[in-house]
Amino acid sequence: MPIEIPTDKWPGTVRTITLGATAAEGGTRARTVTVGGEKTMPFMQFEGEIPNSPVVAIEIKDRRPEDWSPLLLQAWGEAAADPASWAKAAEAAGAELIQLSLTLTDAAGQPITPQGAVASVKAVLQATGLPLLVFGPGQAELDNQLMVAIAEATKGERLALGICEDKNYRTIVATAMANGHLVTARTPMDVNLAKQLNILISDMGFPMERILMDPTTGALGYGIEYGFSAMERLRLAALQGDSMTQLPMIVTPGFEAWKAKESKVGTGVPEAWGAWEERAIHWETLTTITLLESGADIVVLRHPASVKLVKSAIADLMTAPQAA
Amino acid sequence: MALSGIQIYKLLPQTNCKECGFPTCLAFAMKLAAKQVELSVCPYVTEASKTQLAESSAPPIHLVSLKSNGYEVKAGNEVVLFRHEKTYYNKPGLFVRVLDSEAPAAIQAKIAALDAFKVNYVGIDLTVDGFAVASVSGNAGVFAEAVKTVRQASKRPLILMSRDPQIMAAGLEALKGETPLLYGADADNWEAMAELAKQHNAALGVIANSLESLADLTEKIKAKGLEDLVVDPGGRSFAQALTLGTQIRRLSIKKNFRPLGFPVISFPGDAGNPGLEAMLAAQSIAKYAGFIVVDTTSPAALYPLLVLRQNVYTDPQKPIQVQPGVYEINNPKPEDPVLVTTNFSITYFSVANEVEGSGLPAWLVVADAEGMSVLTAWAAGKFDAERIAKAIKGFNVADKISRKRIVIPGHVAVLSGELEEELPGWEIRVGPREAVDLPAFMKQAL
Numbered sequence: 001m002p003i004e005i006p007t008d009k010w011p012g013t014v015r016t017i018t019l020g021a022t023a024a025e026g027g028t029r030a031r032t033v034t035v036g037g038e039k040t041m042p043f044m045q046f047e048g049e050i051p052n053s054p055v056v057a058i059e060i061k062d063r064r065p066e067d068w069s070p071l072l073l074q075a076w077g078e079a080a081a082d083p084a085s086w087a088k089a090a091e092a093a094g095a096e097l098i099q100l101s102l103t104l105t106d107a108a109g110q111p112i113t114p115q116g117a118v119a120s121v122k123a124v125l126q127a128t129g130l131p132l133l134v135f136g137p138g139q140a141e142l143d144n145q146l147m148v149a150i151a152e153a154t155k156g157e158r159l160a161l162g163i164c165e166d167k168n169y170r171t172i173v174a175t176a177m178a179n180g181h182l183v184t185a186r187t188p189m190d191v192n193l194a195k196q197l198n199i200l201i202s203d204m205g206f207p208m209e210r211i212l213m214d215p216t217t218g219a220l221g222y223g224i225e226y227g228f229s230a231m232e233r234l235r236l237a238a239l240q241g242d243s244m245t246q247l248p249m250i251v252t253p254g255f256e257a258w259k260a261k262e263s264k265v266g267t268g269v270p271e272a273w274g275a276w277e278e279r280a281i282h283w284e285t286l287t288t289i290t291l292l293e294s295g296a297d298i299v300v301l302r303h304p305a306s307v308k309l310v311k312s313a314i315a316d317l318m319t320a321p322q323a324a
Numbered sequence: 325m326a327l328s329g330i331q332i333y334k335l336l337p338q339t340n341c342k343e344c345g346f347p348t349c350l351a352f353a354m355k356l357a358a359k360q361v362e363l364s365v366c367p368y369v370t371e372a373s374k375t376q377l378a379e380s381s382a383p384p385i386h387l388v389s390l391k392s393n394g395y396e397v398k399a400g401n402e403v404v405l406f407r408h409e410k411t412y413y414n415k416p417g418l419f420v421r422v423l424d425s426e427a428p429a430a431i432q433a434k435i436a437a438l439d440a441f442k443v444n445y446v447g448i449d450l451t452v453d454g455f456a457v458a459s460v461s462g463n464a465g466v467f468a469e470a471v472k473t474v475r476q477a478s479k480r481p482l483i484l485m486s487r488d489p490q491i492m493a494a495g496l497e498a499l500k501g502e503t504p505l506l507y508g509a510d511a512d513n514w515e516a517m518a519e520l521a522k523q524h525n526a527a528l529g530v531i532a533n534s535l536e537s538l539a540d541l542t543e544k545i546k547a548k549g550l551e552d553l554v555v556d557p558g559g560r561s562f563a564q565a566l567t568l569g570t571q572i573r574r575l576s577i578k579k580n581f582r583p584l585g586f587p588v589i590s591f592p593g594d595a596g597n598p599g600l601e602a603m604l605a606a607q608s609i610a611k612y613a614g615f616i617v618v619d620t621t622s623p624a625a626l627y628p629l630l631v632l633r634q635n636v637y638t639d640p641q642k643p644i645q646v647q648p649g650v651y652e653i654n655n656p657k658p659e660d661p662v663l664v665t666t667n668f669s670i671t672y673f674s675v676a677n678e679v680e681g682s683g684l685p686a687w688l689v690v691a692d693a694e695g696m697s698v699l700t701a702w703a704a705g706k707f708d709a710e711r712i713a714k715a716i717k718g719f720n721v722a723d724k725i726s727r728k729r730i731v732i733p734g735h736v737a738v739l740s741g742e743l744e745e746e747l748p749g750w751e752i753r754v755g756p757r758e759a760v761d762l763p764a765f766m767k768q769a770l
Contacts, residue, residue: 003581220632225636282602317562
């Protein structure tokens with residue numbers, strides 16, 4: 001029997017955002033990455049256009065992190081000793097974007113300085129041609145100092161600067177505006193809070209085409225259902241025409257999954273949890289696929305084995321049957 | 325789709341006799357549409373109308389229940405496309421497949437281990453739901469033997485997999501008085517398979533490679549008097565499984581399209597790669613499968629899948645909470661530290677597990693934050709200085725301890741000033757943001 005599949009005629013479209021700038025565009029990147037532009041729910045290409053594939057970013061640190069799981073340190077090995085070699089290894093592992101997360105103190109325990117942060121960013125820009133996201137260590141005043149220095153030293157590169165939160169966004173937005181960068185806006189798993197922060201940022205005169213939205217998600221087992229539903233609701237709102245939610249979403253399943261005990265540690269856990277490394281990779285990839293299918297445009301991962309699996313799933317999903 | 329009040333009104337006698345207790349038939353129809361009254365209170369409604377109304381109020385996805393020896397696995401009865409619209413109801417059954425070509429001793433060992441597999445998550449014991457036995461030998465005797473072996477090693481519900489009715493019949497001989505799923509019926513064998521399902525009171529899997537041919541087949545099988553069907557629309561890639569699963573769910577929910585209003589069965593293991601298999605199974609959980617047949621036997625894969633299923637099927641209308649109060653971890657003494665967190669169950673278990681695992685004694689004060697996690701509760705004003713102070717005072721924490729000092733989560737460091745005002749005489753310490761860092765913090769800073 002003939003079947004007519006119900007489809008929605010969505011009035012809204014997610015904004016298209018480009019990260020990175022080539023030499024011709026005022027930067028130094030070998031290539032740029034464009035995300036967003038969806039006219040339908042994730043991968044529903046029988047209904048509407050998905051012009052840009054979701055992309056995988058790999059998170060690296062400015063120095064070897066002490067609090068990361070031994071599995072991750074083992075996977076990156078010597079490369080993790082400095083950000084430039086780590087960025088190269090990440091690119092070789094399949095990263096389409098690099099996320100550099102800055103650490104509060106250097107290896108000797110000295111507090112991070114703007115000069116030090118700029119040096120790390122420049123080293124990464126030298127080492128890879130991929131577009132870059134830079135996240136501060138997460139202390140408002142310090143983040144602001146670092147981001148201003150970084151933004152000025154890399155003017156025109158279209159970096160994504162993070163993290164803007166409702167309590168601390170003005171300085172980062174202002175410096176991104178002055179220096180031709182993007183920002184990421186993070187809110188805790190709530191549609192209205194996400195929307196509110198986007199409004200605050202755009203009220204400063206910052207173009208919406210330069211905001212990535214991080215709705216935060218929780219890991220598998222640690223509240224992922226909240227993130228999942230907040231993201232589905234945000235994307236539905238965007239498609240229904242709510243301009244302040246029409247932003248590509250960046251999520252950090254690598255960070256979320258690897259802070260879960262299930263991934264982080266291998267001893268002193270129940271036997272029923274199974275083999276550590278296998279479990280840890282599943283934890284990261286299952287968190288990621290769930291978020292991709294609720295609307296993520298950029299997924300930031302940590303383990304190279306997860307990157308490979310996730311990229312293969314994304315490539316598959318992008319072959320979904322298209323509208324006639 | 326449920327009928328509107330006006331559509332129901334047209335099926336009523338329209339005499340306004342008032343015997344139902346409502347002033348007019350239209351008023352009664354409106355109440356019926358809102359599901360606030362039963363049709364049976366109308367003494368004059370015709371049989372034809374009754375049938376039509378019952379049909380329209382039947383769930384858009386038929387409930388299919390597999391049973392054996394006191395176990396039951398239910399799928400179907402779902403009413404929404406997105407869990408935030410209401411909730412998802414019946415968690416998809418997770419079945420592990422064995423092949424009849426494997427040695428009986430190997431099957432026995434595998435099934436016994438999986439049958440006993442049990443993993444605790446937030447106080448709930450999670451297990452696999454049952455097993456699928458697949459005929460690849462093409463031999464009825466071998467298949468029957470494999471089914472017998474599985475049945476001896478586990479009492480959980482089974483899915484029997486063969487397209488050959490004779491092999492299927494042989495397998496069924498080993499299963500008496502239970503409801504397995506027969507997988508399955510296709511365009512060639514459906515009459516014989518439907519007959520077997522009927523004889524044995526089994527559910528039937530229906531296989532086709534397009535939605536159109538699938539709908540044709542379910543209609544033919546329904547005409548034979550079978551209702552408990554499970555559908556396999558064919559797609560095995562991420563893209564196809566997601567597209568077909570979504571299209572079937574939409575047809576059911578939005579159009580009440582009966583020919584496809586059945587639970588979907590998926591086979592992530594057909595990907596042939598354990599990493600992709602787990603991700604495909606995860607996709608099946610969030611996007612609409614009713615039964616999931618995996619090939620992995622690895623706890624490292626089953627555990628995250630069972631947790632994901634638990635998460636996605638949590639009712640968003642009611643967060644899982646633990647009772648607010650003071651929890652004693654590792655037999656604390658009066659001088660041991662007091663930690664504060666919220667009563668969202670996952671938050672509580674994360675904190676409690678970390679502290680318990682460290683072996684360090686502590687008093688864990690769980691404040692009533694209406695079942696929200698620390699950040700969410702803080703953002704919503706449900707975990708502020710006032711609430712924390714209320715918990716400390718209300719649970720008489722001061723009577724149990726000798727040192728008036730509390731540790732609050734790092735995410736709510738901003739509350740420490742206000743808390744000092746709310747709790748005079750107490751020392752307020754800011755702990756780490758994540759539970760996983762608590763043991764180190766307790767060792768170094770307390």
